[in-house]
Amino acid sequence: MGWSLRTIADLSDNEFAQWSKLLEERAGIQLVPMQKSLLQSQLTIRMRELGLDDYSTYYARVTDGLQGRLEWSVLIDRIAVKETSFFRHRESMEFVRHYLQHKIDNRQLNASFDVLSVGCSSGEEPYSLAMVVNDCFELAHLEPYYGITALDISNSALTKGREGRYSTRSTEHMSGEEISRYTSLCNDGHYEVVRKLRDRVCFTHANVLHIKDMPAVKMDVIFCQNLLVYFRRWLRRDILNSLSDRLKPGGVLVIGLGEAGDWEHPQMQRVSNDAIQAYIRQEHKKQ
Ligand SMILES: C[S@@+](CC[C@H](N)C(=O)[O-])C[C@H]1O[C@@H](n2cnc3c(N)ncnc32)[C@H](O)[C@@H]1O
Known part of the structure; x- marks a missing residue:
């Protein structure tokens, strides 16, 4: 046999x-x-x-x-469960859009806009973030000065992300305009993310449990959705604390709704919007 x-x-x-x-x-x-x-x-x-x-x-x-x-x-x-899609949680993405637009409108953007997607899977999440960020720069007629670091533990997911080619199913939450502006249709029916976005996303193999060992680059936005749900509560807290330490003052941490309901941090202020779970890093400790 x-x-x-x-x-x-x-x-x-x-x-x-x-x-x-x-x-x-x-x-x-x-x-x-x-x-x-x-x-x-x-x-x-x-x-x-x-x-x-x-x-x-x-x-x-x-x-x-x-x-x-x-x-x-x-x-x-x-x-590892790698399920994902473009604009999986639209409200969280729109929050990032408003956050950046507000910064641009108030001339608070004086360096590169840096985003981290933690547990990025095959790339739909970081590319959605790239679309939102690119929209803001284009609307303001500014040079797109931003970078997105996308990390995951799965090598096959990262390879797919770097290729940037997706089936129609992944794009079902995208508007027609987003599809036409940011993807091109391939002969085999797949959608390929346009080069100007692919150049902005850096896919990196990393384990979020070892996030403390990664280079300490400070971020404007850290996006971490549908990953913490697989972890125990104490571990979620530890990871959220480490992620918070990687934010610039005024930076935001966006997680999935209900993924860490009871988490608190002396410098993180929860955004008052029930449709999302996001926190802003205060310059000083909360009173
Ligand atoms: C369900 S997907 C979520 C993808 C995306 N964030 C979203 O919300 O659509 C979870 C991802 O987390 C990754 N992951 C699981 N454990 C991880 C770890 N310890 N470090 C980094 N990534 C991990 C998996 O490989 C998978 O791609």
Whole structure:
């Protein structure tokens, strides 16, 4: 019988606990028992590709030194949920537009406008941000002086982001005007993001758990949506605190609605708009 046809036993509760612990320690992702069959199917697909038929041998391979790091990056690619789309949460994007427009109108923009998209997946989120930011610069007849750093733990997602080619499904929340201004239709029916936006987005492989080790460039906007939901509450708090420290004074942190309802920070003021969850960094501690 060929390797690919071998039967692999079901993942036991102990094995599920062992893999869940590894995923949480390394990527922050917390699996719930309902996700056991999903984890099992991803593990067995990969084990068949490698010709392995027991979880412990594969676990040893994933955790084995340098070789293990390479295998880990393949595995996390398969397990991370990468669902996304352009303008997934329109209200949050419009908030960024108004924030930048206000800065331009009040001549508060005296350096590059820097944006960070954390857990950017295949690029739809950072490109949506690029569209909004580019709109503001064009409307004000200003040179587009901005940069967007997009980070994710999944290499395959980042590769897709760098290619910048998308199916019609990803574009369903875009207006006709946004599609025509910022994409071109390819012969195979895909939409390609225009070069002037692609040049502004820098895709970077990074683990948000190690954000403190990244170069401390201060940002105007940090966008982090649909990532924290996979993490425990204490970890969400730690990450939000670290992200806040990466903001310029007056910079904004935009997260997904309800992703960290009880989070507070002495220098971060929640924006009073129930449709979004955003915080502005105060120059001084809140009273
Ligand atoms: C559900 S997608 C959200 C994409 C986008 N932010 C949005 O809202 O549409 C979550 C992304 O977070 C990434 N991710 C998961 N754990 C991560 C970690 N520890 N560090 C960086 N990115 C991570 C996944 O690879 C995935 O692309």
